Amino acid sequence: xxxxxxxxxxxxxxxxxxxxxxxxxxxxxxxxxxxxxxxxxxxxxxxxxxxxxxxxxxxxxxxxxxxxxxxxxxxxxxxxxxxxxxxxxxxxxxxxxxxxxxxxxxxxxxxxxxxxxxxxxxxxxxxxxxxxxxxxxxxx
Numbered sequence: 196x197x198x199x200x201x202x203x204x205x206x207x208x209x210x211x212x213x214x215x216x217x218x219x220x221x222x223x224x225x226x227x228x229x230x231x232x233x234x235x236x237x238x239x240x241x242x243x244x245x246x247x248x249x250x251x252x253x254x255x256x257x258x259x260x261x262x263x264x265x266x267x268x269x270x271x272x273x274x275x276x277x278x279x280x281x282x283x284x285x286x287x288x289x290x291x292x293x294x295x296x297x298x299x300x301x302x303x304x305x306x307x308x309x310x311x312x313x314x315x316x317x318x319x320x321x322x323x324x325x326x327x328x329x330x331x332x333x334x335x
Contacts, residue, residue, distance in 0.1 A: 197276035197290055201244065201253045208246035217243035217254070222335070224252065229284050229313060231333035234306065236262045237273055253278045254291075266332035270295040271303070284308040294318065 211220045217240035222232040224245055239257040254277040261272045274291035285307040292303040301320040309315040309327065316333065319325040
């Protein structure tokens with residue numbers, strides 16, 4: 196499914212290949228959108244695409260990874276293909292990202308900065324649950 200939506204947004208997208216270049220481009224994109232640069236701590240990224248007109252991004256990495264954000268003790272799983280729509284201060288309609296809550300893996304569908312302050316960032320799951328954290332937990 197992710198491959199299908201990626202293919203529909205390839206035309207007109209800025210596509211970067213190679214882990215180091217993809218990390219650099221994705222951090223630049225996050226900075227432009229006033230989001231923390233460590234939001235997507237992916238490894239062995241093969242491709243990063245950003246279609247500015249559609250506000251659509253994607254990552255393709257060699258294998259699924261689990262990352263623990265140490266400051267908040269939160270485990271997040273990133274699939275081999277991660278997609279999302281982005282706008283200033285917000286990542287929405289996310290696919291390929293899950294967070295572990297107790298013994299369950301819940302899909303993360305939206306991430307956004309609190310409007311009153313850029314000090315908090317909120318994660319919303321497909322079940323409607325949300326949680327806010329200090330932005331510093333996601334900085335590099």
